[in-house]
Amino acid sequence: MRLFFGLQLSQQSSLSIDHWRTTSLPPLTHPVPLVNFHITLTFLGNLDQRRLGQLAEAADEIVSQPFMLTLDELGFWNKPGILWLGCKEASPILLTLTTKTKHSANQLGFATEKRSYQPHVTLARRCESPPPAPIIPSGFTQEFQNFALYESVSTRSRVRYNIINEWSLG
Known part of the structure; x- marks a missing residue:
């Protein structure tokens, strides 16, 4: 199982971001479907299904609180x-979360990524170059009240991205 902890965007936020992407950016060759919009917290990689219980117990112990987040910066990672x-x-x-x-x-002995954390929603993959500046600036604010354990299923x-389990932030 390929797993990660993440934040699920509301349906309204996903629809708003998708509409903004469609109207403010040029057509993208490989856009991410809006049903896959999320913010990764921690990527865990491939894990044995038998260890899900341990992971869920550890997540049960995480204490946090709801928070607001504004997505207001368009970025591009060239190499991927x-x-x-x-x-x-x-x-x-x-x-902190x-x-x-x-x-x-x-x-629990799981290896996690070492690179610095950049919270983001992936809009498109396999882009050859960054698009020009958007016609309309971005600015989407959402309150997050839960975090989730996701499974990435490739066909x-x-x-x-399927949510396996979810925990309240407060």
Whole structure:
């Protein structure tokens, strides 16, 4: 199982971001379907299904609180060709939650990514170059009241992100 901890965007936020992407950016070759919009907290990689219980117990111990996050920065990672929507200023609560999910996974012996954390929603993959500046600036604010454990399921035609378990932030 390929797993990660993440934040689910509301349906309204996903629809608003998708509408903004469609009307403010040029057509994208490989847009991410809006049903897959999320913000990754900690990527866990491939894990044995028998360890799900341990991971859920560790997540049960994470204490946090709801927080607001504004997605207001368009970014591009050249090497993987990822176009993303992130935040100019990440919530301290979000950063602490990320640290806690990573620590919980590490305590169980799971290897997590070492690179610095950039909260974002992936808008498109396999982009050859960054698009021009958007016609309409981004600015989507949402309150997050839960975090989730997701499974990434790949098929021949697409990837789906399924929520396995969810925890309240307060």
